[in-house]
Amino acid sequence: MSTEPIVLRVSATYDLNVKVGDRVRLGERLHKGPNEDRHPIAPVSGVVKSIEFDAGDHEFAITIAPAA
């Protein structure tokens, strides 16, 4: 399995379930958006390395380093 960091882009509107340094598991919901929306989920288990706000797209770029 690749160990390269993965960047997920999620809506910046909602409260995030993760913060930098958190361990996430595959399939874990990343924000608290409305139930009818397709929730962004962690595509791998790993550690949240960074969360950057992208103003232009009004999104967070969440970088996850996959677990070795």
Place this chain on the structure above:
Amino acid sequence: MRWIIIRTAQRMRSIGSFSPAVRHFSIVVLLMSVGLLAAAQPSPPKVDVNDLSFYQPSAETTARLQTTGKGVDNVIFCIGDGMGLTQVAMARVKSTGLDGKLCLEKLPVTGLVRTHSANSSVTDSAAAGTALACGVKTKNAMIGMTPDEQGYRTILEAAKDKGMATGLVVTSTISHATPATFASHVKSRKMEDKIAEQLLANRVNVLFGGGKKFFLPKSAPKSGRKDDLDLLAAARTAGYDYIETTEAMQSLCGSYVLGLFQLEGLKTVAPEPSLAQLTGKAIELLSRIRPDSPDGRAGFFLMVEGSQIDWGCHSNKANVAVRQTLLFDQAVEAAVGFALKDGHTLVIVTADHETGGLTLIGGGSEDKADAQLTPRWSTKGHSGTPVAVYAMGPGAGQFAGVQDNTEIPKKIARLLYIRPFPRPTQ
């Protein structure tokens, strides 16, 4: 959900697999490229987010007098994106002290606004803007239409149909969610290329902001479009004066002007025009437009957005939020200055939502009370707390009390004798 694997590290590592000579050559070429790029680009303006010297606090804290008994000719609708009550308080404490007042806080009428959207107790700017512009609830991310994709006429479009001049002034891209909701109808806020087309097709008289990239054909460097439409050329053909600098803005005098000062959002620092300068110029231009009405004055509708308060709050950076709130307050001051002289201008100041779940904690001491106030953020996203509305001018009293965000454009419509409102586009 989109995800992208970072490949830069892989590329850098791949250089390591070449012979030392090739590796050295590659690195030199890479460094030269970076150096040449740096030399070719003018250095970007520096923003000192802690420097608030641009803001001159007023010693006067009494409320502006309420104007009564006059009809509304002009409406200046100021929206602080993400500007909750605490963002206002924090900017006040930082700039004027605990007992001071921002310009917007001196408006004589205040109320509270509920902000939930059709699908969430926490709105985004698209749904909130649609509520503030069209008077209807929609789902987050949708622009100028209800969840079933029925377009609704915006208060700006209705004002234009009435013969009023119209304008949008922002510090984001001009096609960002909030300005988009006043003059376009699309399923998603991400469709900024389509939004840009609709802003021009709607013939908004004054368009000031960033986002030039959405007006450039895809063949142009740094274009944000997926097609070959050259909207700058189209704007000129349609009679717009197009400008990109403060100097060019100052000499503008036409009835249709498009000012795009950055490819993306504004930097909010000189040599760009400030939001207050943009607002002042927009008011000057809009108040000069004389339609073919019998009395020669049909008035204007102007929306001004302090777009980047939200951006500072998403990053949980209090100093950025304060600076952007004060820049916005200066724009409000420009609007209020005109309204006081004119007497027929309604100024409304509100927010689309709060961002960051910001509170100020701590108590302070007798000699230095404000020094102990510490900002504390509860989220990096938006919150569902109500926001304030401040108003002055004829009809301002309508905005007192607790109201839903959809009620605000309905009240403006009533004051402008626009009926029916809300109204589907077709």
